[in-house]
Amino acid sequence: MVNTETLAVREQFESAAQQKEASTLGMWIFLVTEIMFFGGLFTAYTVYRSFFADVFAAASNTLSATIGGVNTAVLICSSFTMALAVRASQLGQRRALVWLLIATMFFGSIFLGVKAYEWNEKFEEHHVPGPSFHLEGERNQGQAQLFFSLYFAMTGLHAAHMVVGLALLAVMAYRAQVGRFGPDYYTPIDVTGLYWHFVDIIWIFLFPLLYLIGRHHTA
């Protein structure tokens, strides 16, 4: 059963295509504000890394590139299933849509689980900025704390976006299951997909900038 109410073109729009275009554009404008939101952190990172390049490289090397890389792959898997979910909604494949949304949530949850494991490790190793912070063999403890402050701020903000994304996906999976979407109306799935892929793109930059900047010093 398709809920006809959601299919209706509201009166301010001329066509369903125009209505969808307005939603997509609105989401993109929101994502642009998100680019600037994360952009402030990326700028802070660029400034301090240019000041304290050696300490940042050494601090970065204490992160596990293997775990970070695998987690990047997990997130790319979730983006892949999300893209296929949007496709399934375009083609009106309800069962496939529901399962692909669940698969996306599955990969997203794995990512967050791994992230939680990594953060816990930081607490155990005293790599969390604060009174008990200590990075072995580093004379500039303050500069090292700056790296980990940025690490927690950036990965934390990213993880917060993932949590929001998972909540959105859960709502979408439910609404897909009860048959709210079809080839003529899949805008919420499409827009949720845009958000999810955006969060993936943020991580695509965070991974090399946080995990890989000092690797060539150890080789």
Place this chain on the structure above:
Amino acid sequence: MIGHVESKKNYTLIFLALIVLTAVTSVVSYVDMGPFNTVVALVIAVIKMLLVALFFMHVRYSSRLTKLVVVGGLAWLALLLFLSMSDFVSRNWLSPGH
């Protein structure tokens, strides 16, 4: 039906390209190329971003208005980075004793 439907094959190819690029950026980071390590890492990240945006996010098939908004957002980010860095990099150029 509204909008362009991409083939499963294309999505799979993009997915595989993203995985391969993740592996490449990880491996290449262990090779000492001096300042070019950062350049290579960022170029690969930008390629991955373009693949996700153009195909997964359908920018390739979006209206010109949407494309303008996307490019505009990235342009503002570039402005933020460029002007901030031009300040920080040039701060001690005029300090006395130089």
